[in-house]
Amino acid sequence: MSKVLVCRRALLPHSETFIKQQILAYSRWEALLMGTHHVAGVSLNGLATCMLYASEEGSSMPVKAYRKLLGQLDIAPRDAVRRLEAQRASLIHVHFGTDAVAYWPFIRNLELPIFITLHGYDIQIERSWWERGGGGWLMRNYPQRLLALSRHPLVRFVAVSNAIRERAIEYGIPAARIDVVHIGIDCNEFVAGALPVAERPSRVLFVGRLVEKKGCEYLIRAMKGVSGEVSGADLVVAGDGPLREPLERLADKLGVRATFLGSVTPSEVRAQLANARVFCLPSVRAANGDAEGFGLVLLEAQASGVPVVTSAVGGAQEGILEGVTGYSFKEKDIATLSDKITHLLTDDALASAMSLASPRFIMERFDIRRLTARLESLYDAEGHVAMRAGLQ
Numbered sequence: 001m002s003k004v005l006v007c008r009r010a011l012l013p014h015s016e017t018f019i020k021q022q023i024l025a026y027s028r029w030e031a032l033l034m035g036t037h038h039v040a041g042v043s044l045n046g047l048a049t050c051m052l053y054a055s056e057e058g059s060s061m062p063v064k065a066y067r068k069l070l071g072q073l074d075i076a077p078r079d080a081v082r083r084l085e086a087q088r089a090s091l092i093h094v095h096f097g098t099d100a101v102a103y104w105p106f107i108r109n110l111e112l113p114i115f116i117t118l119h120g121y122d123i124q125i126e127r128s129w130w131e132r133g134g135g136g137w138l139m140r141n142y143p144q145r146l147l148a149l150s151r152h153p154l155v156r157f158v159a160v161s162n163a164i165r166e167r168a169i170e171y172g173i174p175a176a177r178i179d180v181v182h183i184g185i186d187c188n189e190f191v192a193g194a195l196p197v198a199e200r201p202s203r204v205l206f207v208g209r210l211v212e213k214k215g216c217e218y219l220i221r222a223m224k225g226v227s228g229e230v231s232g233a234d235l236v237v238a239g240d241g242p243l244r245e246p247l248e249r250l251a252d253k254l255g256v257r258a259t260f261l262g263s264v265t266p267s268e269v270r271a272q273l274a275n276a277r278v279f280c281l282p283s284v285r286a287a288n289g290d291a292e293g294f295g296l297v298l299l300e301a302q303a304s305g306v307p308v309v310t311s312a313v314g315g316a317q318e319g320i321l322e323g324v325t326g327y328s329f330k331e332k333d334i335a336t337l338s339d340k341i342t343h344l345l346t347d348d349a350l351a352s353a354m355s356l357a358s359p360r361f362i363m364e365r366f367d368i369r370r371l372t373a374r375l376e377s378l379y380d381a382e383g384h385v386a387m388r389a390g391l392q
Helices: 014-024 061-072 078-086 097-107 127-131 142-149 162-171 216-229 244-254 266-273 296-303 334-346 348-366 368-388
Strands: 002-007 029-035 049-051 091-095 114-118 155-159 178-180 203-207 234-238 258-262 278-281 308-310 326-328
Touching (some): 002 097, 014 029, 114 368, 127 142, 142 162, 155 368, 162 178, 244 258, 278 334, 308 334, 334 348
Parallel strands (some): 029 049, 091 114, 114 155, 203 234, 234 258, 278 308, 308 326
């Protein structure tokens, strides 16, 4: 069985369960997850892992800063390169363009096919924001470095949605080098709850980081209108972030019944979905250009039989069946959002029909095993190209 070295710097933030799930879905390739440091987040149980630096755990801040600086200078410590070589991988897959740039000094001379998955902020944020130092002075040259490695003959890109692929082409990455492979979800983990949607309270659920691009502000404003039409309508916000306090104040000011749960585990998300009547992801494009790449939580909600309403880039066009499993709306269109939510909270027949259609749609289009098998086929094809070129 061929080995793919899956690279991410931080192993693994809570928001990146999808990386673990995709690795677990491999059937024909053996995956080894490599990182530069650990973070408190997703459990790594069940995954084969290794660290780029043998002494990572005890490294001081100056040492870590020095390593970052070497990366910006395209210099890789020889001992770290040897650790990569020792894995005897057939292919390298890096998640996020930012991490691909960071890993580039280490992997560029391994003469292996390299896949880079573009997820969202790594390609959505405007180039000028990076160049002004918005991501820190060490990342000011991120756009030009990403474009430079996109011209390397062994590099290919995977976009998590057609919207991300289009954005990558606008950014300057050659179209012929970009494949679209949705990540998908494990349909065995997300199933319809025991309580039928029509019998649930008039509850709207939001799950996500409380940051600008998630657009929770617009959902709270829309819920003011919903509350005027639907007695007892309430909002549950699952997630945390820098905007939590301002959002709580906004809900209080508008008189919206809202419960803020803070950070939640995947099992808690499933529990909330089992009691929600509607799920909403009201994403917007942030001031620096950042936008939702797709929104896997939309798939989780539909697989759980919960109708969705969303403005997420990618997700709104590719992740729902309009009028069948949910509704889309233009970002920041509070009136339309309020109307769609009200419709789903008051029309039992409509909500029930969407609840039945949604799991079938997700199983047919977004089962992670089927989508990962397609990714593995891309690995196979690229590996054969490399072998014919005498690179392995």
